[in-house]
Amino acid sequence: MKIIFCLFLIVSFVWAGCYVEDSSNNKRNPVEKGTGGGISGAAIFKKYCQTCHGADGKLGLNGAKNLSVSILPLNQKIEIISNGKGVMTPFRAILSAEEIKAVAEYTSELKQ
Numbered sequence: 001m002k003i004i005f006c007l008f009l010i011v012s013f014v015w016a017g018c019y020v021e022d023s024s025n026n027k028r029n030p031v032e033k034g035t036g037g038g039i040s041g042a043a044i045f046k047k048y049c050q051t052c053h054g055a056d057g058k059l060g061l062n063g064a065k066n067l068s069v070s071i072l073p074l075n076q077k078i079e080i081i082s083n084g085k086g087v088m089t090p091f092r093a094i095l096s097a098e099e100i101k102a103v104a105e106y107t108s109e110l111k112q
């Protein structure tokens with residue numbers, strides 16, 4: 001059972017590997033659980049958004065918006081992250097509502 005779970009993790013390109021030992025085996029994305037059990041917007045960004053937006057939000061691959069100059073309010077960011085826009089993938093099926101909110105807040109931090 002554990003091996004199957006690990007294979008699933010690898011297939012869904014979780015680079016961190018098979019260190020998940022706790023009872024939350026049914027959680028889809030254990031990587032998002034930062035220390036203290038909170039959701040880390042930074043970790044989510046690194047995993048799902050950096051490829052197009054870059055670590056500092058400025059990469060702009062495939063026409064991705066420069067997040068460090070984005071003027072969108074949080075609720076519209078949440079909307080775009082959830083439903084996607086143009087080339088951007090919708091993350092509604094990949095991330096939970098809490099995770100989307102956390103990563104949206106993180107993109108606002110890229111402004112400073």
Ligand code: HEC
Pocket residue numbers: 044045048049050051052053062063064065067069070071072077080081085086087088089091103104107
């Ligand atoms: C496949 C590449 C790709 C990935 C992965 C991606 N984005 Fe995007 N993102 C885009 C593109 C392209 C746009 C511009 C969409 C448009 O306006 O047509 C965009 C726009 C945005 C915007 C709107 C910015 C503005 O001011 O209009 C936000 C916020 C955003 N992305 C956040 C994220 C977050 C957070 C993630 C990870 C959960 C993410 N993106 C992952 C390509 C991507």
